[in-house]
Amino acid sequence: MATYEIMNSYREKYANLVNWFILTEVMRGAPEKVYEAASHLIKAGGKRVRPFIVMAMAKALGGWEAEKASLPIAAGVEIFHNFTLIHDDIMDKDEFRRGVPTTHVVYGVDFAILAGDLAFALSYKSMELAKVYGLPPHILARSYETLTEAAVRVSEGQAYDMMFEKMESVSYHDYLKMIYLKTGALIEASARLGALVASAYNSEVKANHIEAAGEYGRFVGISFQIRDDILGVFGDPKITGKPRYNDLRRGKKTLLVLYAYDHAETDEEKGLLREVLRGRVHDEESLRRAAEIIAKTGALAYAEQMAMSLMRNALQVLDDLPVVDSEAKTALAELARFVVEREK
């Protein structure tokens, strides 16, 4: 397995910048309590993958000036991501995230709804500060629109996710579409925003490159989620830190289970997977049997191949971009590999 040294050093550097920017430049105001609630999860940490993609893409295609101007845009994406977490935790009734009680547990549901709304507004406000960082106004206008497009898609994805919970089964094509909307669209937007900022500093970066950068993000986002699904069934609980078979136990409609259900050969196999999809299978022995069937139907291989294929597409796209900073490009390539190779 490869190391991810450059990615990790970039990620740490950008995380520090983004944390500073968000907490001192954007999320301050009155009444203090609502700003505290809105920044509660941000203060608890997080991997900051999205701002990393924005800033590394800006640097890769536009150099240091673009990297600098992209900070308020990267921070805006991270604030938006955290707004979705605040509201998702309410909807999913999740009580812990990043090792701390979720926002609605600390501040109550009503105040958490409001804190999320404020964070949503502040994601645009953060981007506006890119003016001070030298970003031209017409690029800024398109940045707002890229965020808006992602915001609409994320809401649509969350709606599908909630509707799928009440259905017995969905096609894995529908599942992939939902995952794209809910997770992929914002990562796609992150990469696109980085390239958009770069286009202000490198005239080689054309509209088709901004599109292509978005594809890189889409490939990374979807393969990330597929790897998540694989680790949920076949990962080592000691490494992932999550109980094995958790997704199966909760009847989550992941690519693995949906594909396996479509391709199961015997009535016994199909019957067990149907019960899994209904969230009715809880004993360890049956869950182990379900995992066996998932491997046997080729669902595991299918998911692994799809993730690998998405990764290769992501790397291919990177190679076709007008790169001016090869180190930043390497960081983005390492990320594409990391998301499908990681064990946790």
Place this chain on the structure above:
Amino acid sequence: MATYEIMNSYREKYANLVNWFILTEVMRGAPEKVYEAASHLIKAGGKRVRPFIVMAMAKALGGWEAEKASLPIAAGVEIFHNFTLIHDDIMDKDEFRRGVPTTHVVYGVDFAILAGDLAFALSYKSMELAKVYGLPPHILARSYETLTEAAVRVSEGQAYDMMFEKMESVSYHDYLKMIYLKTGALIEASARLGALVASAYNSEVKANHIEAAGEYGRFVGISFQIRDDILGVFGDPKITGKPRYNDLRRGKKTLLVLYAYDHAETDEEKGLLREVLRGRVHDEESLRRAAEIIAKTGALAYAEQMAMSLMRNALQVLDDLPVVDSEAKTALAELARFVVEREK
């Protein structure tokens, strides 16, 4: 009392346009259910005061081209307003609005949170369509920023409102600030947006005029709320359609009660008003006595004078604007009078 013929005919015309635009151009997509939930309250009606202000101001200062280009901006403001209603109804546990069950009653709280989030995103999406209506990009970018500023303020205002509920009393200065943020800021933004659009079509409209138009909106917004407070205590229930003393019974901290509490002369008066502010007074006789004290302390006169003074300021501001369409200006002047003269 004056008639409001021109205002009413403009309001009806703009309401029809905005309804059509929102429902056919903006709030359509998949999954259908979340778009239906997001547009549920919009379909139920509403006065459409905010889009009226946007479009009438655009026409008054910029003529018919500005009026036309302002439609997607006006629709965006109305969509944003409806997003706040969806979430406010959840927080306030209100079950009816505009004669229909509120969004969370029909779709459940979780789905209503999500529908509100989608509506928030769609308010920016609506504005983006102004490109097709000929609005120059730099004006559009500033329109997004005006909406963002209002969105931050509305969230801050709602936070103060929720925090005030748990306090025994607040100063009436704090109350006015809360009302400005929660209600005034979006009406201010509406007027500013109309002037901003007009500035693309009338070179006489300068930055200071856009500011001044915003002041008109702020004066109208705050005087609207003050009149609401007055009607809540002294209005005729047969005309307002709301039970008399409702605000007093619920312990709502309105300008009237707060001012009266500060200016009450005897211990008996102060004691009764303190209990009213705590939401502990429910019998008709004591409520009537509280209303008497409110009149006696000068709180009613103070509120009426403040509303009248705000109206005169609003009219004064209109007179100093570079108007190209006097009929649209008359519609805006009628609105300023209407909000403080209305009996319901």
